[in-house]
Each structure stands twice: as C-alpha cells, then as structure tokens.
Amino acid sequence: MTDVAQIRRDAAQTRRWGWWYVTELRLREMKAYISYVVTSSFGNPLMYLLGLGVGLANLIPDGIDGVPFLVFVGPALLMSTILTIGAEEGMYPVLGGFKWHKIFFAIHATTVTPGQIVGGFLVHLAIRFTFTAGVFYLMLVAFGAVPLGTGWLMIPISILGAFAILTPLAAYSAGIEDDRGQFALIQRLIVMPMFLFSGTFFPLSQVPDWLEWIGWVSPLWHASQLGRTVSYGLVEPLWLTLLRVAILAAYGVIGAILMRRAFVRRLTR
Amino acid sequence: MSHSVIRAVNLTKKYDDFVAVDGISFEVARGESFGLLGPNGAGKSTTMKMIASVSTRTSGELTVLDLDPNVDGPAIRSQLGVVPQEDNLDGELRVRENLLTYGRFFGLSRAEAGKRADELLEFAQLSDRANSKVEPLSGGMKRRLTIARSLMNDPQMLLLDEPTTGLDPQARHILWDRLFRLKEQGTTLVLTTHYMDEAEQLSDRIVVVDKGQIMAEGSPAELIRTYSTREVLEVRYGSDKNVSVAALIADVGERQEVLPDRILIYSDNGEQDLAEITRRGHHPTTSLVRRSSLEDVFLRLTGRSLVE
Amino acid sequence: MSAVTAPKRRFGGMYGGNARAIIERGFKATMTNNYLIILSGFFEPVFYLFSMGVGLGGIIGTIDLNGTEISYGAYIAPALLAVSAMNGAIYDSTWNVFFKLNFAKLYQTMLLTSLGPLDVAIGEITLALLRGGIYAVGFLTVMSIMGLALSPLAIFAIPVVILIAAGFASVGMAFTSYMKTFQQMDWLPLVMLPMFLFSATFYPISIYPEPIQVLVQCFPLWHGVELVRMFTTGVFTAAAWGHLAYFVVMLGTGVIVVARRLRSLFLR
Numbered sequence: 086m087t088d089v090a091q092i093r094r095d096a097a098q099t100r101r102w103g104w105w106y107v108t109e110l111r112l113r114e115m116k117a118y119i120s121y122v123v124t125s126s127f128g129n130p131l132m133y134l135l136g137l138g139v140g141l142a143n144l145i146p147d148g149i150d151g152v153p154f155l156v157f158v159g160p161a162l163l164m165s166t167i168l169t170i171g172a173e174e175g176m177y178p179v180l181g182g183f184k185w186h187k188i189f190f191a192i193h194a195t196t197v198t199p200g201q202i203v204g205g206f207l208v209h210l211a212i213r214f215t216f217t218a219g220v221f222y223l224m225l226v227a228f229g230a231v232p233l234g235t236g237w238l239m240i241p242i243s244i245l246g247a248f249a250i251l252t253p254l255a256a257y258s259a260g261i262e263d264d265r266g267q268f269a270l271i272q273r274l275i276v277m278p279m280f281l282f283s284g285t286f287f288p289l290s291q292v293p294d295w296l297e298w299i300g301w302v303s304p305l306w307h308a309s310q311l312g313r314t315v316s317y318g319l320v321e322p323l324w325l326t327l328l329r330v331a332i333l334a335a336y337g338v339i340g341a342i343l344m345r346r347a348f349v350r351r352l353t354r
Numbered sequence: 355m356s357h358s359v360i361r362a363v364n365l366t367k368k369y370d371d372f373v374a375v376d377g378i379s380f381e382v383a384r385g386e387s388f389g390l391l392g393p394n395g396a397g398k399s400t401t402m403k404m405i406a407s408v409s410t411r412t413s414g415e416l417t418v419l420d421l422d423p424n425v426d427g428p429a430i431r432s433q434l435g436v437v438p439q440e441d442n443l444d445g446e447l448r449v450r451e452n453l454l455t456y457g458r459f460f461g462l463s464r465a466e467a468g469k470r471a472d473e474l475l476e477f478a479q480l481s482d483r484a485n486s487k488v489e490p491l492s493g494g495m496k497r498r499l500t501i502a503r504s505l506m507n508d509p510q511m512l513l514l515d516e517p518t519t520g521l522d523p524q525a526r527h528i529l530w531d532r533l534f535r536l537k538e539q540g541t542t543l544v545l546t547t548h549y550m551d552e553a554e555q556l557s558d559r560i561v562v563v564d565k566g567q568i569m570a571e572g573s574p575a576e577l578i579r580t581y582s583t584r585e586v587l588e589v590r591y592g593s594d595k596n597v598s599v600a601a602l603i604a605d606v607g608e609r610q611e612v613l614p615d616r617i618l619i620y621s622d623n624g625e626q627d628l629a630e631i632t633r634r635g636h637h638p639t640t641s642l643v644r645r646s647s648l649e650d651v652f653l654r655l656t657g658r659s660l661v662e
Numbered sequence: 663m664s665a666v667t668a669p670k671r672r673f674g675g676m677y678g679g680n681a682r683a684i685i686e687r688g689f690k691a692t693m694t695n696n697y698l699i700i701l702s703g704f705f706e707p708v709f710y711l712f713s714m715g716v717g718l719g720g721i722i723g724t725i726d727l728n729g730t731e732i733s734y735g736a737y738i739a740p741a742l743l744a745v746s747a748m749n750g751a752i753y754d755s756t757w758n759v760f761f762k763l764n765f766a767k768l769y770q771t772m773l774l775t776s777l778g779p780l781d782v783a784i785g786e787i788t789l790a791l792l793r794g795g796i797y798a799v800g801f802l803t804v805m806s807i808m809g810l811a812l813s814p815l816a817i818f819a820i821p822v823v824i825l826i827a828a829g830f831a832s833v834g835m836a837f838t839s840y841m842k843t844f845q846q847m848d849w850l851p852l853v854m855l856p857m858f859l860f861s862a863t864f865y866p867i868s869i870y871p872e873p874i875q876v877l878v879q880c881f882p883l884w885h886g887v888e889l890v891r892m893f894t895t896g897v898f899t900a901a902a903w904g905h906l907a908y909f910v911v912m913l914g915t916g917v918i919v920v921a922r923r924l925r926s927l928f929l930r
Contacts (some may be wrong), residue, residue, distance in 0.1 A: 117845070118848065121845070121848045121849070124852065125851075125852065128852055128855075129855070132855050132859055134857050135858070135859070135860075135863065136856070136858075136859025136860055136864075137859065140859070140860070140864065140865055140869060141718075141864055141865060143865060143869045144722045144725065144734075144865050145721055145722060148723065152720065153856075212727075245831050263489070265695065266695070266698070266699040268698050270698065270699060270702055273702040273703065273705060273706055274702055274705065277706060277709055278709050281709050281710060281712070281713035281714075281716075282709075282713055286713075286714065286717065286718050287717045287720070287721055289721045291716075291717040291718075291721065292713075292716075292717055293716070311902055364770055370930075391705075403729075406774060407675070408770065408773050408928075408929055409930060410925055422677065423675070423676045425674050425930075426675050427675035427676075428668075428669045428675060428677070428678035428679075428776040428777065428778045429668040429669060429670075429675075429776070431773075431774060431775055431776050431777075432667070432668045432669060432775075432776035433666070433668065434774075436774040438770065438774070439772075440767065442766075442767035442770055442771045444687075444691070444766070444768060444771065445766065446691035446694060446695050447691055447694060448688060448694065451690055451694070451861070454685070455686070455687045455690060456771075456775065456859065458683040458686055458687070459680065459683045459684075459687075459772060459775035459777050460666045460776050461666065461667070461669070461678075461680050461683070461776065462666065480834055504774075507666040507775070507776075508776065518694050615828070630673045644765045
C-alpha cells in the first residue's frame with residue numbers, strides 16, 4: 086500500500102537537490118553552443134583589450150588616475166563584459182523559458198519548486214560567469230594590467246555585479262506576455278547608456294554633472310570601481326567601498342526576491 | 355488552351371538525398387475539386403508548393419494554367435489562392451490590414467482592396483474582428499482569415515493544404531460549408547488532407563499518395579468499391595490476444611487486417627460475420643460494424659494507417 | 663474573369679514588379695507596432711558620441727588627421743555614423759531576413775502572391791536603407807548642433823552612408839542565403855566586433871605595425887569610416903576614390919550573389 090506520509094517523504098528527498106537538477110539541465114543545454122561560449126570567452130576579452138585598451142592607450146600616454154590607461158580600463162572592461170552577459174541572460178532566456186520553449190513549465194511539472202528553478206538558473210549562470218571572468222582575468226594578467234595580488238577578487242565582484250543587473254531584469258522578463266520589442270528598448274535606453282556613462286573608459290567626473298547620477302545607480306560603475314580597488318589599489322574611503330558592495334548586494338537580493346515572486350506567479354496561475 | 359488547369363508528368367522533388375515527391379503524374383480539370391490524400395510526410399505539401407510555384411521542382415514536367423512555374427511564378431500565383439498548412443498570418447498587422455496588404459501584393463488598388471477585404475470579412479464571418487490583432491483569434495478564426503486572404507485576388511484555383519487540421523469539429527463544419535460554396539461557384543479546389551471524411555466531403559476525385567508516389571486514383575466511392583468491401587467489422591480481444599484469435603477466425607469475411615489494438619474483418623455483411631465469430635465461441639470485448647472508408651482503402655494500399 | 667491581371671514575365675519569374683507593396687507593408691507594420699523601437703535606434707550612436715566624444719574627448723583633446731588638428735569628438739563622430747550604418751544594414755539583412763524567412767514565415771506569405779523573390783529582396787532592402795538614411799540625417803543633425811560637422815560637405819555624408827549600408831546589406835543577404843540555423847548566426851558578432859574596434863573608429867590605424875594596417879584596410883568598415891570622415895571633416899585625400907570604388911564593387915558583388923541565390927534563399 087502506498088501511504089501519504091511515504092509519498093511526502095520521497096518527494097522531499099527528491100526535492101532537496103531540485104536546484105541542482107535545474108543547474109545540470111541548463112549546463113547540458115549549454116553544450117549546444119559551448120563552442121560559441123568558449124570562443125567568445127577568449128575572443129571578446131582579447132578584442133576589447135587590444136582594441137580599446139592597448140589601442141586607446143596610445144592616445145592617452147599619461148594614463149589616468151596615476152596608472153597606465155590599460156591598467157585603468159582593464160577592470161572596467163572585465164566588469165562590462167560580464168555585466169553585459171548578465172543583462173542578456175536576464176531577458177530572452179527568461180521570457181523564452183515561459184513563452185517559447187516553455188522549459189520552466191516542464192521543470193515545474195516535476196517535484197522542483199519555482200524557487201529552485203530560480204536558484205538553479207542563477208547557479209548555472211554563476212558557473213558560466215566564473216569561467217568567462219576567469220578567462221578575462223588571466224588575460225589581463227598576461228597583458229600585465231593587474232598590479233596587485235588581490236586582482237583575482239575581480240571575478241567574484243563581477244558575479245555580484247552581473248546578478249545586480251540580471252535579477253531585476255529577469256523579474257521583469259518573467260512577467261512579459263507579448264514580445265513587443267521591450268528588450269530592444271531596455272537594451273538601448275537603459276543598459277547601453279548605463280555602460281557608456283558609468284566611468285568605464287574615463288573617470289565618472291568627466292561626465293557632465295547632470296549625467297553623473299547614471300553612474301550612481303549603475304551597477305557597472307560600482308563593480309568597476311571595486312574592480313579597480315582590488316586590481317591596482319584605487320584609493321577610496323572604506324565606507325564607500327563597503328557602500329558599493331552593499332548597493333550591488335541590495336540590487337541582487339531584492340532582484341532575486343522579485344524574480345522568485347514573478348516565477349511563482351507565472352508558474353502557478 | 356488545354357482542358358486541364360494542372361498537368362504534372364513525372365514530377366519529382368529532392369532535398370539533398372531525400373526524395374519528397376517521386377515521379378508523380380496527374381491532371382486536374384477546370385472546376386474540379388481534387389484531393390491529395392496521404393499520411394504526414396507523403397509529399398502532399400511539397401507537391402502543393404510546386405504547384406503554387408514557391409518551390410522549384412527537381413525534374414519532370416509541370417504546367418499550371420498552361421504556364422511553367424519555374425519561369426512564370428508571379429503570373430501563375432496571380433491566379434491562385436493558397437491556404438498553407440500553417441496560418442502564416444502577419445502578426446504585425448491587424449485583421450483587416452492583413453487582407454489589405456495581401457491585396458496590395460497582387461497589385462490591387464487601395465480602393466479595390468478595401469472593398470474586397472470588407473466582402474471577404476463578411477464571407478469569413480469576421481467583420482466584427484476587423485480591427486483586432488491576429489494573435490488573440492481562435493484557431494478556427496485564423497483559418498477563416500487565411501482562407502479569406504487567399505481569396506483577395508479572386509483566384510481561378512484555390513490550393514488548400516490540410517485546411518482543417520487541428521480544428522475542433524464545429525469549426526471544421528463551418529469551414530467545409532464555406533469551401534463548398536466556393537466549389538458551387540465554380541472555383542477549382544485542390545486540397546491535401548489526411549482526414550478521409552474531409553476528402554470525402556470536398557473532393558470529386560482523389561489520388562492516394564504515400565512515400566512520394568501515387569498509389570491509386572478515383573472518386574471516393576470508386577476507390578472504396580475497388581479497394582475495400584461494403585462493410586467492416588471491428589473486433590477487440592485485448593492487445594495480447596488479438597493475434598492469436600485472428601488466426602482462428604482467418605476464414606471469416608473476405609479479408610482480414612490485424613492491427614495492434616483490433617482486428618478488421620472486411621465483408622459485405624458485418625453482422626453476419628459477427629454472429630459467426632460468436633458462434634465459434636470467440637466473444638470480443640467490443641465490436642463494431644461500419645461502412646468502409648478511405649482509411650480502409652489506404653490501409654489496403656500501404657499496409658499502414660493514415661493517422662499514426 | 664479574375665480581378666488581378668497577371669504580371670509580365672520578368673527575370674525568369676523572379677520579379678513581379680511590385681516591390682512598393684512590400685515597402686507599404688513595412689510602413690504599416692511600423693506604425694501599428696514598433697515606431698518606439700525604430701525611434702530608439704537613433705539614440706544608440708548618439709549615446710556613444712556623448713560618452714566617447716565628450717567623456718574620453720575631455721582627456722584626449724585633439725587628434726591629428728592628415729596634418730589637421732581636430733577634436734576627438736569630431737574624429738569619432740563620422741566613424742560612429744559609419745558603424746551604425748553597418749550594424750543596421752547587417753542586422754536587417756541577416757537576423758531580420760532569417761527570422762522572417764524561417765520563423766515568422768512572412769516571406770512565404772508574400773511569395774504566395776504575384777510577388778517574386780526579387781520584389782521581397784528589393785522591398786526589404788529599400789526599407790532598411792530608408793531607415794538607415796533617416797538615422798543618418800538625425801545623427802548628422804546632432805553632430806552639427808555639437809559643432810562636430812566641420813565642413814559644409816557633411817551633408818553629402820548621407821548618400822555616402824546609404825551606399826555603405828547598401829554594400830553591407832547586399833553582402834549580409836548573400837551570407838544569410840547560406841545559413842541554416844540560428845546558431846550559425848551567433849558567429850556574426852565575432853566578425854563585426856573586431857571590425858568595429860580596429861577600423862580607425864577610435865584612433866588612427868597608424869599605431870599598428872604595418873602588416874596589421876594592411877589587414878585592417880582589407881575590411882569594408884575601414885573604407886566606410888575613412889570616407890564618411892572625409893565628408894564631415896572636409897579633409898579629403900585621393901584615397902576617397904578608392905574607398906568609393908571598394909563599396910561599389912562590394913555592392914555589385916553582393917547583388918550578383920544574392921540574385922543567383924534568390925532561388926535557394928526563397929524557393930527551397
């Protein structure tokens with residue numbers, strides 16, 4: 086005879102590792118385009134470092150902030166690469182999972198909970214970010230652009246920054262019914278300006294005062310400044326450094342809560 | 355000008371190594387209602403695409419309205435209405451705009467296209483949805499809109515690829531009614547289907563296709579007369595017993611087909627055969643006597659079911 | 663008798679002589695849905711110009727262009743204009759065509775009428791070029807307001823940009839005719855990104871060693887950037903003819919390949 090308590094126990098047992106099954110699934114899916122992920126993980130940093138770092142450095146022989154231009158711009162290039170992937174992953178892959186290939190509904194038909202779907206999704210991305218940021222970091226080292234031993238901390242900072250932008254976007258994407266080009270608008274009117282006006286290629290003080298607020302709300306600026314602190318010792322008061330970490334964490338945590346809520350709503354209605 | 359509107363001789367289409375249509379020949383007369391019946395993947399849609407001159411044939415001859423699709427595609431299509439298998443409506447436009455734009459593709463003037471669009475919205479019973487978006491329409495409505503769209507150029511011939519697949523019974527009957535009216539008005543209809551009831555309802559003449567080849571040709575009644583019996587007795591003994599029982603009653607009726615889930619016995623008197631089987635002590639769990647259909651014709655010709 | 667007169671036979675049944683119906687449909691679709699998205703496309707290069715021109719320009723100051731000192735903003739603005747022409751044309755002729763062909767099935771619908779593949783190709787490319795032309799006018803206006811259009815000849819940058827866009831669009835469409843899956847499209851940025859970064863967009867190519875300079879000069883974007891820059895700065899060299907010739911050849915080759923591939927692109 087089956088008894089109810091036994092069924093519950095079995096489900097709970099299966100469910101404990103639910104988030105990892107989701108991670109595993111997403112990693113397996115990634116195999117389909119793994120050659121692209123690997124090629125772009127090596128190709129993009131190389132291109133950006135050569136094109137914008139080494140190339141532009143020729144026009145800025147005195148460097149910025151007391152260090153050579155490449156050292157100044159390196160951490161910001163790493164951050165902007167990882168945060169861009171973060172923004173992308175928070176848009177079409179999320180909506181697609183509900184609207185087109187409907188994979189989230191398929192997973193939800195098992196014992197896995199919506200929260201675990203979110204968890205597994207984020208863990209998978211953390212793995213991907215670690216790989217891509219790791220490659221970027223090693224490349225920066227190879228270019229001699231990371232003076233300090235604490236430079237590797239750029240990897241966890243980039244993941245923190247990527248989640249800060251990814252989770253609020255994913256919460257929004259999970260609620261979209263029709264794709265009417267919202268993502269193109271977000272990309273062009275929010276993500277892109279954030280990247281251009283967040284002190285990536287030059288200190289934020291270069292931006293006209295009335296645009297400086299963009300930097301303050303932008304996860305990219307905070308992530309870049311933290312990256313500079315650990316990479317070449319950018320001097321900032323301790324409270325500001327802590328504030329930056331707090332801002333990024335707040336974006337990520339609040340975003341994750343909203344994201345989970347949006348997933349629950351969409352999966353259980 | 356010849357009598358037939360479509361003439362295919364040894365028509366063949368290959369995709370790389372795969373032969374979708376394998377040397378078929380047929381003719382369709384003006385005003386006729388012609389059906390291509392076959393299972394999924396038989397080559398029906400490919401044949402339709404070649405007639406609509408949107409797919410280039412690999413070899414063989416094909417003339418549509420006395421023109422060669424390879425050189426006169428636009429001219430042929432100006433006289434055709436095509437209803438593709440999937441409703442590829444323009445999701446960026448509203449219902450009436452879909453018709454208008456389509457009319458403009460044929461070079462109709464704006465005024466003419468507008469007038470025609472309103473008439474056809476009426477015909478398709480969609481007048482009240484004229485300014486709606488396409489996506490929220492039901493499957494039946496989308497299908498009717500697609501058919502209305504195919505009539506914008508007042509075509510001489512209408513090509514329908516699986517016109518009612520995926521629709522509920524009520525929506526299918528509404529559609530058949532609309533198509534029947536067109537047939538009455540003298541429009542040549544060419545349709546593909548894997549539903550025999552649809553083929554029976556709408557076609558004067560049918561070719562049965564399988565694996566890119568023509569298996570048989572004739573009117574629905576002729577095909578049934580030639581390839582099947584008047585009645586069919588269906589008996590079930592449970593999936594593990596059907597085969598063993600079938601051997602014991604093999605001499606009953608004219609012919610027998612053993613399917614995984616049931617035994618079909620072909621004869622002119624099903625009730626009499628059922629009595630005979632029961633008399634021998636083989637009581638089926640369920641039994642049914644029905645008239646032969648095109649499904650039976652197909653089974654006879656290919657040894658396989660139409661809908662798998 | 664049928665309501666429609668059959669079009670004449672043209673180009674072996676490839677052309678129905680009615681590309682304007684496609685353009686009409688494009689306008690209608692834009693008006694119904696995504697004029698905001700079209701509008702937002704204008705901001706992308708403008709944001710770049712503000713950020714790099716003003717922000718980075720404040721640090722870099724001026725740059726030497728064939729003996730003339732110009733501001734950094736005036737140096738990169740024409741490059742951004744050429745880049746946005748390239749991006750728009752490539753997007754429209756690859757992703758957009760591929761999507762409408764294989765997913766929205768829009769072209770299948772168009773081809774069920776008396777239109778031919780050539781009508782579709784001409785109509786869609788014309789729409790893309792029109793959009794590109796409008797963006798170019800907008801961007802040039804911003805440049806003038808910021809004082810970055812240094813020569814009255816800058817106005818002729820508009821037809822030049824359209825020529826550049828047409829060159830990229832024709833090659834993009836030829837490329838798409840060989841594509842089978844979306845995954846293959848993923849590799850596009852790996853060609854576009856280096857072109858964007860290394861084609862004298864942000865600094866002169868004279869900083870590279872000789873062989874790299876030659877390599878950069880093989881790619882179309884460099885010619886586009888140099889050509890547009892001549893018109894907006896008024897600093898011309900005889901190389902202008904070379905750049906122009908490059909795009910004329912590119913456009914011609916692209917059109918020939920597309921014309922040959924139309925059947926395999928649309929009539930599979």
